[in-house]
Amino acid sequence: MSRSIDRILDQAAIPDTVTDDELDGLKQEIVRDVTATLMFGAQPAPQGHHPTRLEFADRHLKTLSCDLLRSSQAAEHIAGIADDPVDIDGALHFGCLLNLARKPEGALWWWQYAAGAGNATAAYCLHLLHLGRGELRDADHWMRQALDLDISLARRPTRPEHPWPTHTRVLREAVDRLKVEEACGEFHHPDQRLADQIEELADAC
Incomplete structure (x- = not known):
């Protein structure tokens, strides 16, 4: 009797179908989760909702941008890039x-440009952008x-993280009026008027 039960249990057992590559992938996923927790901290979630690492990255990028x-x-920096594209x-x-x-x-294009010129914060923004996209x-x-x-790079939001800015329309209107080169995708050129608006636009964050 016992041998029959053992045989039935052996037949019912779920085979080990996890490959070594899959195990390595799972380990890397755990490392990324731990890294994200160390970078972003443990964030309180609304009842019934469990934010993903992707959502943390998205929110963190918005807060850092604001x-x-x-x-x-x-304003000085925006004026600088309007006058000199290598700022x-x-x-x-x-x-x-x-x-x-x-x-x-x-944003991707300008951050890549800045990161390629050695700006660590721009590289970090690219990290968050891609992380938010998965x-x-x-x-x-x-x-x-x-x-x-910058090995000491550890930017953290200076205020609680939030969803998209409340007055996104103000920001989009300011950007939509800029000169665009469509041959390069949607390549916007900043101008001095944008620099003059920067306090108003920052308030829209």
Whole structure:
């Protein structure tokens, strides 16, 4: 009797179908989760909702973008990139404005430009952008770039994280009136008027 039961249990057992590659993938996923927790901290969630790492990255990027636009030098940086397309800090801040105006591809271009010129914060923004999209390989690449450029990089929001800015329409209107080169996708050119509006636009965050 006992041998029959053992045989039945053996036949009912679920075979081990997890490959070594899948195990490695799971381990990497755990490392990314731990890294995200260390970077973003444990965040309180609304009752019944469990935010994902992707949502944390998305919210963190919005908050970081708003914080940079609210900085005392934001207008100067936007004016700099309007006058001189090689102004790296201006490229970082303009990318933040495009991101908040829901122009992620434009933000991607300007952040890549700034990161390629050695701006660690722009590389970190790219990490968050790709992480929020679930593009983990690209996210890992830009995190490594950010740390290579500034090993002490540990930007944290200076105020609670939030969803999209309340007055997104104001931001989009300011961006939509800019000159665009469609041959390069949706490549926006900042101008001096945008720099003059920066306090109003920062208030819309």
